Amino acid sequence: MSPLSSTPPTLAIVGASYAGVQLAASARDAGFDGRILMFGDEPHLPYQRPPLSKGLLTGKTTVAALALKSADFYREARIEHVPDMRVSHIDPAAHRLTLADGSTLAWDWLALATGARCRALPMPGAGLQGVHALRSLDDALALDEAAHKGKRVCVIGGGFIGLEVAAALAGRGLEVTVVELGSRLLSRAVTPEISRFVASLHAAHCVRVLCNSAVQAIHGHAGKVSAVELESGECLGCDLVVAGIGVVPNDELARAAGIVCANGIVTDALGRTSAPGVLAIGDCAATPNPHAAEPDTPLRLESIQVANDLARAAASLIAGQPQACIAVPWFWSDQYDAKLQMAGLMSPTDDVVVRGDPASGRFSVFCLRDGCIAAVQTVSRPADHMLGRKLVAARTAIAADTLADPDFDPRTLIPR
Amino acid sequence: MPTIHFVLKDGNTRSVDAPIGQSVMEAAILNNVRGIDAECGGCASCATCHVYVDPAYFERLPEPDDMERELLEGVAAERRPTSRLSCQIALVAELDGLVIHVPATQA
Numbered sequence: 001m002s003p004l005s006s007t008p009p010t011l012a013i014v015g016a017s018y019a020g021v022q023l024a025a026s027a028r029d030a031g032f033d034g035r036i037l038m039f040g041d042e043p044h045l046p047y048q049r050p051p052l053s054k055g056l057l058t059g060k061t062t063v064a065a066l067a068l069k070s071a072d073f074y075r076e077a078r079i080e081h082v083p084d085m086r087v088s089h090i091d092p093a094a095h096r097l098t099l100a101d102g103s104t105l106a107w108d109w110l111a112l113a114t115g116a117r118c119r120a121l122p123m124p125g126a127g128l129q130g131v132h133a134l135r136s137l138d139d140a141l142a143l144d145e146a147a148h149k150g151k152r153v154c155v156i157g158g159g160f161i162g163l164e165v166a167a168a169l170a171g172r173g174l175e176v177t178v179v180e181l182g183s184r185l186l187s188r189a190v191t192p193e194i195s196r197f198v199a200s201l202h203a204a205h206c207v208r209v210l211c212n213s214a215v216q217a218i219h220g221h222a223g224k225v226s227a228v229e230l231e232s233g234e235c236l237g238c239d240l241v242v243a244g245i246g247v248v249p250n251d252e253l254a255r256a257a258g259i260v261c262a263n264g265i266v267t268d269a270l271g272r273t274s275a276p277g278v279l280a281i282g283d284c285a286a287t288p289n290p291h292a293a294e295p296d297t298p299l300r301l302e303s304i305q306v307a308n309d310l311a312r313a314a315a316s317l318i319a320g321q322p323q324a325c326i327a328v329p330w331f332w333s334d335q336y337d338a339k340l341q342m343a344g345l346m347s348p349t350d351d352v353v354v355r356g357d358p359a360s361g362r363f364s365v366f367c368l369r370d371g372c373i374a375a376v377q378t379v380s381r382p383a384d385h386m387l388g389r390k391l392v393a394a395r396t397a398i399a400a401d402t403l404a405d406p407d408f409d410p411r412t413l414i415p416r
Numbered sequence: 417m418p419t420i421h422f423v424l425k426d427g428n429t430r431s432v433d434a435p436i437g438q439s440v441m442e443a444a445i446l447n448n449v450r451g452i453d454a455e456c457g458g459c460a461s462c463a464t465c466h467v468y469v470d471p472a473y474f475e476r477l478p479e480p481d482d483m484e485r486e487l488l489e490g491v492a493a494e495r496r497p498t499s500r501l502s503c504q505i506a507l508v509a510e511l512d513g514l515v516i517h518v519p520a521t522q523a
């Protein structure tokens with residue numbers, strides 16, 4: 001506990017989403033008995049984001065079903081959620097923070113769980129009506145409404161969110177083009193084998209995918225978007241543009257307070273920042289990851305798993321029984337009927353073994369690093385994904401040709 | 417509205433009424449039933465909404481699909497013949513009185 005601690009101590013959390021909620025819940029579960037305040041600048045109870053680009057846009061999920069926890073949960077766990085309240089300043093030396101309404105609060109522990117925001121499109125026309133991005137529930141509702149009226153959509157960026165939106169809108173009968181700057185889809189996160197499959201999946205659903213393509217400008221008519229112009233000179237007529245070009249971490253509070261940041265607020269595996277008593281967790285944090293090809297370099301991962309697991313580690317620290325986060329990173333994406341699941345972190349130099357036939361729509365890609373299983377990426381093979389998490393955690397050694405043998409059962413690699 | 421009885425880890429039972437069409441996982445989350453994590457929010461990707469369905473009701477459920485069957489291989493607690501993923505169980509009128517046992521752990 002920090003030297004300034006009063007009784008009872010106060011944990012102040014900035015950001016009311018996955019990381020903040022998990023920290024609050026886990027700190028209580030681990031026996032932290034002080035006051036927990038969680039400030040969020042959105043008006044809603046904390047809600048789930050993955051369904052925003054999946055179920056909500058396809059009509060499979062309703063807004064009511066998005067709540068992360070019920071209101072009763074916060075009451076019972078004595079977590080004071082303050083919605084619609086921005087934290088505007090933090091002072092680590094004085095252990096105080098300032099709220100948007102000018103009031104201040106003293107804390108013993110401060111956790112920054114501020115997440116990330118969509119990177120703004122850098123080209124002219126980005127401010128036209130009909131240009132959307134997707135991060136929040138309000139973004140999703142606006143996009144959903146625009147899609148009701150839209151016919152032709154241009155998705156800028158072939159990452160997970162762009163592709164999920166493309167799949168959802170194609171499923172709703174819109175004509176969709178995806179424009180990707182890189183030479184393949186999802187290039188940061190998946191192996192070329194998976195990229196190829198995903199490209200063919202979208203093609204099979206009549207989505208046009210243009211790789212190696214840069215957007216030059218967005219054109220409009222009477223303030224509304226009408227076309228996207230590529231550097232090649234091609235003009236894609238459209239009435240809706242969705243930008244999915246990645247996010248930037250909300251690290252301004254930390255920066256202003258002099259806390260070390262490098263594409264995110266730099267932390268250790270317990271969520272500790274360079275300022276004593278100040279933690280950072282979730283999408284805003286950059287944390288060395290033991291499963292990365294460069295395990296000592298702070299790495300910012302955007303996923304529910306990281307938000308939850310680093311929050312649990314931070315909670316263990318607050319409760320006085322520190323347990324560093326060593327969890328295997330995992331992530332998923334649903335596009336059409338395909339379920340992509342990633343366990344571990346691939347690196348472009350990994351050796352790759354494919355099990356199953358990509359043409360069947362169900363296959364697994366194993367990434368081997370230094371002779372050990374470093375990542376497993378699956379398409380509609382959840383059993384391999386669940387197994388993959390264990391194999392990556394155990395850094396299981398295996399020869400590539402053994403693993404490539406269809407008669408070999410990788411389940412036998414788990415010690416019983 | 418069908419009633420679901422959740423038998424919690426501590427042996428206590430929490431009974432909740434939930435509308436037809438809602439999943440058992442959603443009913444648990446929205447009613448603050450502890451012990452069902454549902455990290456993927458019902459996307460059938462995480463297996464942290466694992467439950468044991470009381471045998472009397474198990475037979476009444478539609479069979480799990482391939483995705484669910486495979487994910488069940490990765491549940492954190494002991495896998496039993498009555499194991500299901502609660503996000504994949506949609507409430508219908510016939511499930512009124514459903515008894516669900518929350519497993520020891522989800523992680």
Ligand SMILES: Cc1cc2nc3c(=O)[nH]c(=O)nc-3n(C[C@H](O)[C@H](O)[C@H](O)COP(=O)(O)OP(=O)(O)OC[C@H]3O[C@@H](n4cnc5c(N)ncnc54)[C@H](O)[C@@H]3O)c2cc1C
Nearest residue numbers: 015017018019041049050086087114115282283302303304
């Ligand atoms: C459409 C979509 C689909 C996704 N799909 C998946 C998926 O399938 N699987 C997966 O693992 N991940 C997915 N993600 C990523 C996942 O949602 C994030 O990793 C997760 O939300 C991170 O949680 P967080 O709490 O760190 O930050 P966030 O969820 O970004 O929450 C941060 C909160 O803090 C608030 N905030 C920021 N600054 C302040 C301030 N100064 N004062 C008060 N409040 C503040 C923000 O407004 C926000 O509400 C998806 C994300 C999106 C947008």
Ligand code: FES
Nearest residue numbers: 458460463465503
């Ligand atoms: S909530 Fe993730 S599998 Fe059911």
